[in-house]
Amino acid sequence: QVQLQQSGPGLVKPSQTLSLTCAISGDSVSRNSAAWNWIRQSPSRGLEWLGRTYYRSKWFNEYTVSLKSRITISPDTSKNQFSLQLNSVTPEDTAVYFCARGRADYYGMDVWGQGTTVTVSS
Amino acid sequence: DIQMTQSPSTLSASVGDRVTITCRASQSISSWLAWYQQKPGKAPKFLIYKASSLESGVPSRFSGSGYGTEFTLTISSLQPDDFGTYYCQQYNSFSWTFGQGTKVEIK
Numbered sequence: 001q002v003q004l005q006q007s008g009p010g011l012v013k014p015s016q017t018l019s020l021t022c023a024i025s026g027d028s029v030s031r032n033s034a035a036w037n038w039i040r041q042s043p044s045r046g047l048e049w050l051g052r053t054y055y056r057s058k059w060f061n062e063y064t065v066s067l068k069s070r071i072t073i074s075p076d077t078s079k080n081q082f083s084l085q086l087n088s089v090t091p092e093d094t095a096v097y098f099c100a101r102g103r104a105d106y107y108g109m110d111v112w113g114q115g116t117t118v119t120v121s122s
Numbered sequence: 123d124i125q126m127t128q129s130p131s132t133l134s135a136s137v138g139d140r141v142t143i144t145c146r147a148s149q150s151i152s153s154w155l156a157w158y159q160q161k162p163g164k165a166p167k168f169l170i171y172k173a174s175s176l177e178s179g180v181p182s183r184f185s186g187s188g189y190g191t192e193f194t195l196t197i198s199s200l201q202p203d204d205f206g207t208y209y210c211q212q213y214n215s216f217s218w219t220f221g222q223g224t225k226v227e228i229k
Contacts, residue, residue: 046220046222046223047166047209047211047220047223048220049211049217049218049219049220062216062217064123064217064218065123065217098165098166100165106154106172106213107156107171107172108156108168108171108172108211108213109156109158109166109168109211110168110171110177111168112165112166112167112168113165114165115164115165
């Protein structure tokens with residue numbers, strides 16, 4: 001059974017970097033047909049897909065256009081996990097953040113982490 | 123980005139009712155649409171992929187249909203556990219987007 005376990009701070013100061021990690025059990029971050037996503041949810045924005053990382057003989061990343069200059073999603077094969085970094089955060093980045101697996105190409109996101117509430121405040 | 127619009131925003135129905143939720147895309151997304159159910163304080167649960175394919179373990183009272191820009195999620199006989207908010211999500215373009223959600227309440 002695939003499980004995703006999120007970790008990271010729940011409070012980040014404005015202008016700093018938000019960092020979250022998603023540990024994978026029951027699957028591999030390097031599996032050739034899977035993709036590893038970050039999504040956030042807030043009352044003002046609803047559900048917002050942030051980006052993903054995936055391996056297809058080499059590593060690829062895709063990011064939502066609105067965050068492209070501030071976001072990095074990266075795999076850690078040694079720990080079988082992937083992470084989210086969001087730079088220069090503002091209170092607008094306050095949200096519940098989820099990681100999720102795309103089981104295969106053109107499939108949707110079938111396994112989700114438990115969610116992490118991140119508040120941006122001084 | 124492709125915009126996804128769901129209707130209605132809220133619906134209230136009785137146990138046993140047939141319920142239909144509509145999702146419209148701002149441009150064609152072929153069949154690349156998923157549906158999710160979310161309950162308060164929980165992560166979304168994956169229900170349907172490729173517009174009409176039921177995820178393993180999801181009750182058969184859930185079904186999806188549509189192609190191009192118009193899609194529906196149908197619950198054939200609403201059950202008490204079906205309360206929650208339902209979201210569509212397109213994965214046609216590389217920048218994926220969700221609908222704003224439809225909240226289903228049990229009368």
